[in-house]
Amino acid sequence: MARLNPDAIRQGDRLALSRALTAVENGDPAGQETLSALFPHTGQSHLVGVTGAPGTGKSTLVNQLARAFRASPHPPKVAIIAVDPTSPFSGGALLGDRIRMQDLAGDKGIFIRSMASRGALGGLAHSTAAFATLLDGAGFDLIFIETVGAGQAEVDIARLAHTVLVVEAPGLGDDIQALKAGILEIADILVVNKADRPDSQNTARALQAMLEMAQGRGSLPPAAKHLRTTKKPAAAAAPEELSTWQPPVRPVTATEGKGIEKLVADIRAHRNYLKETGLWQAKEAYRLQQDLDGLIRDALHRSWQEACDPDQYAAILDQLITRKISPLEALALLI
Numbered sequence: 001m002a003r004l005n006p007d008a009i010r011q012g013d014r015l016a017l018s019r020a021l022t023a024v025e026n027g028d029p030a031g032q033e034t035l036s037a038l039f040p041h042t043g044q045s046h047l048v049g050v051t052g053a054p055g056t057g058k059s060t061l062v063n064q065l066a067r068a069f070r071a072s073p074h075p076p077k078v079a080i081i082a083v084d085p086t087s088p089f090s091g092g093a094l095l096g097d098r099i100r101m102q103d104l105a106g107d108k109g110i111f112i113r114s115m116a117s118r119g120a121l122g123g124l125a126h127s128t129a130a131f132a133t134l135l136d137g138a139g140f141d142l143i144f145i146e147t148v149g150a151g152q153a154e155v156d157i158a159r160l161a162h163t164v165l166v167v168e169a170p171g172l173g174d175d176i177q178a179l180k181a182g183i184l185e186i187a188d189i190l191v192v193n194k195a196d197r198p199d200s201q202n203t204a205r206a207l208q209a210m211l212e213m214a215q216g217r218g219s220l221p222p223a224a225k226h227l228r229t230t231k232k233p234a235a236a237a238a239p240e241e242l243s244t245w246q247p248p249v250r251p252v253t254a255t256e257g258k259g260i261e262k263l264v265a266d267i268r269a270h271r272n273y274l275k276e277t278g279l280w281q282a283k284e285a286y287r288l289q290q291d292l293d294g295l296i297r298d299a300l301h302r303s304w305q306e307a308c309d310p311d312q313y314a315a316i317l318d319q320l321i322t323r324k325i326s327p328l329e330a331l332a333l334l335i
């Protein structure tokens with residue numbers, strides 16, 4: 001592997017950026033070095049997570065959003081990370097994503113990258129965060145992270161983002177898909193795509209009703225007054241618990257670009273809200289703390305593993321399984 005060049009990445013060298021992303025994806029130490037070199041220059045990008053069940057139209061939507069942002073008066077540089085846990089190919093893309101890449105390929109202000117993530121070192125959320133940091137360091141103002149909303153991994157990835165779009169579409173089953181995946185509560189903006197379908201109003205109404213119910217129960221965020229009374233952002237509290245943001249339900253037809261302007265306005269409004277309330281910093285602090293804690297856990301576990309005698313471990317595990325000792329007693333014997 002050629003030496004990676006952080007300066008070239010900062011100056012917009014796309015090849016250098018691609019190389020660094022690949023290095024990070026492969027767990028190559030040179031990738032880590034590049035990340036560290038770029039880190040002081042990061043923290044500028046707006047990360048927008050886009051999640052939802054397969055087929056809801058996320059890729060189509062992100063495509064339209066990228067195009068709309070690029071057509072605005074002071075166009076941001078836009079990057080798209082498509083996280084596809086099912087793709088076994090590094091840098092591989094689904095058919096829809098390949099079409100998208102061709103579609104947006106001529107614009108130097110757009111960078112698109114798929115991340116195949118099976119067996120990603122340190123987990124999916126960790127590699128996605130690393131990708132976002134590299135793109136941030138490369139000067140992308142707006143980074144879309146598209147994930148298939150199917151479980152905890154996607155929720156973890158979405159949590160990386162400042163703004164989370166949960167995409168729903170009618171006709172994919174009777175239930176609201178996001179409810180099943182447990183991702184409704186992390187939505188900052190609820191997008192009801194395929195508004196050209198006759199049943200889409202029912203989907204929108206059902207979502208609105210669910211939101212109102214959740215708010216009535218108080219399971220959605222209470223007042224953000226903590227933020228105004230404390231001097232520094234509470235890194236320990238999950239920032240979403242401090243938010244008073246009311247997620248809008250936004251109908252769009254991604255294939256026709258209908259409703260996209262309003263969605264762009266929603267995304268900008270949420271960014272401004274985060275900046276004005278101090279939640280932006282709180283989110284950044286929370287994310288970095290989570291990342292550090294994860295690294296510490298991994299490092300401690302690794303060093304324990306290196307020191308651990310596998311035979312002793314097997315013997316203690318056996319005692320645990322046969323219930324001769326409790327988990328806590330096993331821990332005391334092992335550490």
Ligand SMILES: Nc1nc2c(ncn2[C@@H]2O[C@H](COP(=O)(O)OP(=O)(O)O)[C@@H](O)[C@H]2O)c(=O)[nH]1
Pocket residue numbers: 052053054055056057058059060061096193194195196197252253254255256
């Ligand atoms: N009718 C209709 N179809 C759409 C719309 N947006 C996307 N689709 C279609 O839905 C399918 C899945 O879209 P895709 O963007 O790949 O969904 P993803 O799996 O969520 O990324 C494709 O056939 C799209 O053409 C829309 O607004 N209306």
Ligand SMILES: [Mg+2]
Pocket residue numbers: 058059060096146
């Ligand atoms: Mg997709």
